[in-house]
Amino acid sequence: xxxxxxxxxxxxxxxxxxxxxxxxxxxxxxxxxxxxxxxxxxxxxxxxxxxxxxxxxxxxxxxxxxxxxxxxxxxxxxxxxxxxxxxxxxxxxxxxxxxxxxxxxxxxxxxxxxxxxxxxxxxxxxxxxxxxxxxxxxxxxxxxxxxxxxxxxxxxxxxxxxxxxxxxxxxxxxxxxxxxxxxxxxxxxxxxxxxxxxxxxxxxxxxxxxxxxxxxxxxxxxxxxxxxxxxxxxxxxxxxxxxxxxxxxxxxxxxxxxxxxxxxxxxxxxxxxxxxxxxxxxxxxxxxxxxxxxxxxxxxxxxxxxxxxxxxxxxxxxxxxxxxxxxxxxxxxxxxxxxxxxxxxxxxxxxxxxxxxxxxxxxxxxxxxxxxxxxxxxxxxxxxxxxxxxxxxxxxxxxxxxxxxxxxxxxxxxxxx
Numbered sequence: 001x002x003x004x005x006x007x008x009x010x011x012x013x014x015x016x017x018x019x020x021x022x023x024x025x026x027x028x029x030x031x032x033x034x035x036x037x038x039x040x041x042x043x044x045x046x047x048x049x050x051x052x053x054x055x056x057x058x059x060x061x062x063x064x065x066x067x068x069x070x071x072x073x074x075x076x077x078x079x080x081x082x083x084x085x086x087x088x089x090x091x092x093x094x095x096x097x098x099x100x101x102x103x104x105x106x107x108x109x110x111x112x113x114x115x116x117x118x119x120x121x122x123x124x125x126x127x128x129x130x131x132x133x134x135x136x137x138x139x140x141x142x143x144x145x146x147x148x149x150x151x152x153x154x155x156x157x158x159x160x161x162x163x164x165x166x167x168x169x170x171x172x173x174x175x176x177x178x179x180x181x182x183x184x185x186x187x188x189x190x191x192x193x194x195x196x197x198x199x200x201x202x203x204x205x206x207x208x209x210x211x212x213x214x215x216x217x218x219x220x221x222x223x224x225x226x227x228x229x230x231x232x233x234x235x236x237x238x239x240x241x242x243x244x245x246x247x248x249x250x251x252x253x254x255x256x257x258x259x260x261x262x263x264x265x266x267x268x269x270x271x272x273x274x275x276x277x278x279x280x281x282x283x284x285x286x287x288x289x290x291x292x293x294x295x296x297x298x299x300x301x302x303x304x305x306x307x308x309x310x311x312x313x314x315x316x317x318x319x320x321x322x323x324x325x326x327x328x329x330x331x332x333x334x335x336x337x338x339x340x341x342x343x344x345x346x347x348x349x350x351x352x353x354x355x356x357x358x359x360x361x362x363x364x365x366x367x368x369x370x371x372x373x374x375x376x377x378x379x380x381x382x383x384x385x386x387x388x389x390x391x392x393x394x395x396x397x398x399x400x401x402x403x404x405x406x407x408x409x410x411x412x413x414x415x416x417x
Contacts, residue, residue, distance in 0.1 A: 005195060007134040009142060015192035016131060016147040017154070022184025023091065023124045024155025026177035028251075029163030030098065033273075034170040034177075035114070036255050042107055048256075050107060052383040055252075057111065058118045059373045059380075065119040070126035070365030074358070081194025083127035083361065090123030091185035098178030102171045124185060126365025131192060132347055133360045138296065141348055145292020149344030153284020156339065160277040164270045225355045232353035232414045237367055239408030240350075243309050243342065244374025245381060246402030247335070249394050250316060252379045261391040262324065272328055279329070280336035287340030295345055301352070302415040305345050309406030311338030313399045320395035338402075353414050 035054065040047045069086060076082045097117035104110035135143035159177070166173030227234065250257070254276075258269040295301050315334030319327040347364065354363045385393040 005134050005197075006136055007131075007192060007194070009135060009139045011192055012131060012135055012143055013146045015188045016143055017151040018184055018191065019087075019128050019131070019188035020147055020151035021154035021158070022181055022188060023094070023121060023128070024152055025159030026098075026181045027121060028156055029159050029166075029177055030101075030174060032160070032251055033163050033167060033255055034173050037167060037170045038101075038104070038110065038174075039107070042105070042110065048383050048386065052380045054111060054114060055377070055379040057115060059377055061115050061118040062122050062373050063369055066122040066126050066365050066369050067362065069123040070130070070362035071359075073127040073130060073361040073365075077197045077199070079196045079198055082197045083130055084189045084192075084194050086123050086127045088186055088189055090120045090127075091182045093117075093120035094124065095178040095182040098174045098181075102174035102178075122365075122369075124181075125368055127361055128185075128188075129347060129364045129368050130361035132351060132364070134192075134194075140351065141292040141294075141296035141301075141345070143292070144348035144351070145288050145290075145295075145344040148342075148347050149288025149291055149340060150285060151288075152343040153281055153288055153340060156343070157277040157281035157284060157336075161274050161281070164273040164277075167266070167270060230355040232412045233350070233355050233363065233367075235408045235412050236346075236350050236353055237370070239306075239405045240346065240367060240370035241374055241377070241405070242401045242408065243312070243405030244370040245378045246309065246312055246316070246398045246400075246405060247339065248374050248378035249382045249398045249401065250319065250331070250335075253382050253394060257391070257394075262328075264325075268325075272325060276328055276332040279332035280339065283333070283336030283340040284343065285340075287337070287344045291341055291344035292348070295348065300417055301345060301349050302409060302412055303417055304341050305349050306406045306409035308338045308341035309402040309409075311335065311341075312402040314338075316395045316398035316402070320392055320399075323392070349409070349412070349415060353412060 036047065036051055039050050039054070043050060069090070073083050073086050076085065078085050094117050097113050097120055100113040101110055101117065104113060129147070132140065132143050132147060163173065163177070166176070224230065254273065255269070258264045258272055264272060291304065295304070311334045315331035315338065318330035318334065321327065322330065347368070350364060350367045351360075354360060356363065381397060382394045385397055
């Protein structure tokens with residue numbers, strides 16, 4: 001039996017902070033600010049429907065490419081490790097795709113480059129999250145907190161503070177943030193320094209497995225095990241999807257909420273976005289520092305992840321009731337705490353319920369589709385309810401979906417508390 005790869009937490013932690021921040025931050029800026037702005041410039045009359053189209057197409061492309069990337073990563077043997085070649089390659093192609101998007105003059109060209117970027121992005125995401133499995137067993141909470149709490153907090157909120165400054169020159173922003181993704185991701189790979197996966201025993205074992213495995217319905221079913229085997233994993237995945245829609249139903253339309261719903265001017269919109277993201281960034285960093293280590297010591301994991309969705313619901317309720325900049329501030333505090341706890345610990349929870357430990361990148365990658373697919377699903381749902389019931393209805397959607405996500409997490413049995 002080949003020895004499990006373990007990487008020093010001193011190398012993993014900075015890599016798990018810089019890595020997700022480098023791909024998620026630029027992506028969040030582009031999908032929530034630059035893409036809506038560019039669509040609005042090209043075809044203002046149909047911007048709501050077009051944003052939903054981009055989201056739907058992105059969801060399909062992301063789902064397929066994420067599973068492919070995870071499976072390829074699990075089977076890769078190279079002197080640079082299993083994950084690094086795909087991560088660096090994905091970051092390079094993503095940069096080129098965003099540069100191409102910046103020069104788009106029509107919707108078809110923009111859609112083509114955006115879809116290429118979605119594929120490339122998921123070749124970063126699926127392999128990178130599997131770095132968590134390289135952490136020592138007694139430090140996995142710290143590693144998960146670094147990835148989700150600190151890295152994703154910087155990505156979700158830190159970059160938007162800077163991104164808001166590029167709203168008046170969003171085409172240039174596509175180029176800048178595409179380059180940032182490549183440089184930051186490459187830096188993370190160099191810091192982590194995966195050991196070579198050119199292991200003879202691994203190669204022989206895998207080759208035997210591949211030679212002896214014939215195509216059959218049972219073999220296909222092994223890709224996703226039945227409910228009796230994967231129950232807790234599927235509950236975590238469903239919870240992630242519902243929580244993600246609850247979050248991105250608001251953040252995905254934050255620009256239009258500011259301008260069309262709250263009727264804020266350009267300067268007020270910019271300052272409100274910066275305030276919101278600054279508050280959420282502070283909470284994300286605080287949770288990133290303390291949630292993971294606290295979980296390692298207290299063994300509390302399911303409860304803080306499950307109940308974190310309540311804070312998201314409270315934030316959405318404040319926005320719905322107040323419908324002003326005060327509501328935005330209350331939302332920032334509540335959602336900041338909720339997302340801080342969730343991002344710090346949800347990957348660790350999922351690692352605990354993976355049905356096949358030999359396919360970590362695949363299952364973690366599919367789970368982390370919640371970071372990209374939900375950003376695709378949420379605008380589609382939001383666009384539908386906006387057209388039927390008005391802008392305020394997206395806050396009801398956020399509340400309902402967030403609560404359902406929490407219930408799913410709390411229903412997991414394998415993790416007791």
